Amino acid sequence: MEVVTFLVALGVAAAMAIMLARLFAGPTLYDRVLAMNSFGTKTVLFLLVFSALVGRQDAIDIALLYALINFVATIAILKFFRYRSLEIALAQMSLRKALDGEYEQ
Amino acid sequence: MFYGVSLTAILVALWLTLSGPFTLSGDYPIVMTLGVVSITLAVALTFRMRIVDRETVPVAPAFPLFAYWSWLGGEILKANLAVTRLVMKPELDIEPRLVRVPAEQRSGLGLCVFANSITLTPGTVTVDVEEDGFLVHALDTSFTDPAGFAEMGARSDAASDGKRETR
Amino acid sequence: MNWGEIIQYALFAASVAAMTAGLVFVLAGAIGVIRLPDFYTRMHSAGVTDTLGAELIVLGLVLQAHDWQTVAKLALVGLLLFLTSPTATHAIANAAHRAGHKPHLSRFRPPHPSEAGKPAGKGTS
Numbered sequence: 394m395e396v397v398t399f400l401v402a403l404g405v406a407a408a409m410a411i412m413l414a415r416l417f418a419g420p421t422l423y424d425r426v427l428a429m430n431s432f433g434t435k436t437v438l439f440l441l442v443f444s445a446l447v448g449r450q451d452a453i454d455i456a457l458l459y460a461l462i463n464f465v466a467t468i469a470i471l472k473f474f475r476y477r478s479l480e481i482a483l484a485q486m487s488l489r490k491a492l493d494g495e496y497e498q
Numbered sequence: 499m500f501y502g503v504s505l506t507a508i509l510v511a512l513w514l515t516l517s518g519p520f521t522l523s524g525d526y527p528i529v530m531t532l533g534v535v536s537i538t539l540a541v542a543l544t545f546r547m548r549i550v551d552r553e554t555v556p557v558a559p560a561f562p563l564f565a566y567w568s569w570l571g572g573e574i575l576k577a578n579l580a581v582t583r584l585v586m587k588p589e590l591d592i593e594p595r596l597v598r599v600p601a602e603q604r605s606g607l608g609l610c611v612f613a614n615s616i617t618l619t620p621g622t623v624t625v626d627v628e629e630d631g632f633l634v635h636a637l638d639t640s641f642t643d644p645a646g647f648a649e650m651g652a653r654s655d656a657a658s659d660g661k662r663e664t665r
Numbered sequence: 666m667n668w669g670e671i672i673q674y675a676l677f678a679a680s681v682a683a684m685t686a687g688l689v690f691v692l693a694g695a696i697g698v699i700r701l702p703d704f705y706t707r708m709h710s711a712g713v714t715d716t717l718g719a720e721l722i723v724l725g726l727v728l729q730a731h732d733w734q735t736v737a738k739l740a741l742v743g744l745l746l747f748l749t750s751p752t753a754t755h756a757i758a759n760a761a762h763r764a765g766h767k768p769h770l771s772r773f774r775p776p777h778p779s780e781a782g783k784p785a786g787k788g789t790s
Contacts, residue, residue: 394677394680394681394729397681397684397685398684400688401684401685401687401688404691404692405688405691407695408691408692408695408714411695411696411698412698414699415707421704421761421766423704423760423761423764426757426760427698427704427707427711428698428711430711430754430757431694431698431714431715434714434715434719434746434750435691435695435714437719437742437746438691438719438723441722441723441726441739441742442726445726445730450735450738453735453738453739453742457738457742457745460742460745460749461745464752467757468753468756471756471760474760515734515738515741574716574717578690578713578716581697581709581712581713582690582693582713585694585696585700585710585713586693586696586697589774589775590701590702590773591772591773591774592701592706592772592773593772593773594703594706594768594769594773595770596768596770614751614752617751617754618716618747620709620710620712620713620717623708623755623758624755625705625755625759626759626762626763633762635705635708635768637706637709
């Protein structure tokens, strides 16, 4: 069983390396954000497999936290690059969107 | 009252899951005390904010959603195999499309479940939400079958009672 | 050989099968992210990893877990990935669309290296 788990961990690490290649090569910003998000998902998987490999439960807690932070970080990066600011409250987003639509027309 | 009790039950289950074996020996009395204090504080604050209702404690809408997820799992499996076959072919041959999918759901939850189901199925991603439908990007023309989208919409409607007027 | 051992071997085999299948899907998704031509198509390939690959690896780990707490935590991680990955994918796609990023919408079929010299019908256009 340990051999299979170890091979799966190696495979997930290889996928993470491929994602890093796309992160550095990605022509647009959105490619990079996508690669970063997918890299985070693979990190969560790697932590889970690692916790089974070394037989410690603590890594699962770290994986849980990492999944949460990964999601929030993706949304925060996208929000920053759309509004160029993190200070706009979410409640004002719809107002801002309506203003943007008016501006486009 | 029902929502308060179920909220407390959910929080207790989450605490017991995350904080280990629940015996009262060794260091565990202080852990249990902290758990009781934090759960009481969270429930009291939620009551004080007066937001304990059907939306914040989605117990009743959850059970049809679990039944819907089992159907969605089969769809995800099929779509995954199709996308993997397309991507791993030695010679890439894809034809991306941008299609409009009509959505008759009226409740916010129904729209949310339908859009997330479309995104969760590989090969189709909801790009934008418009007045009466979604803008969907599909990886290949074989994913743009209107009957498939209609069936998914009807099932997600039934699962999240999307015909309810709550928006 | 009693029933306990048989169940143990069956769990072992199911766990190995689920984790291997999950690894295949994760690697397929990663290779797709490298191969596909533009941002919107790469997104679909990343979705393969986020849904089936991740859930299958979590399922394989659940099948080889020893106590209920590990199972509950793994199920929580799986549920969290299942709920947040479509939202994140939609957020990225929507941000790209709102920023005016145009998708590549014609047929994409790069010519094979052996027939690179010939006029190969519709190429990358």
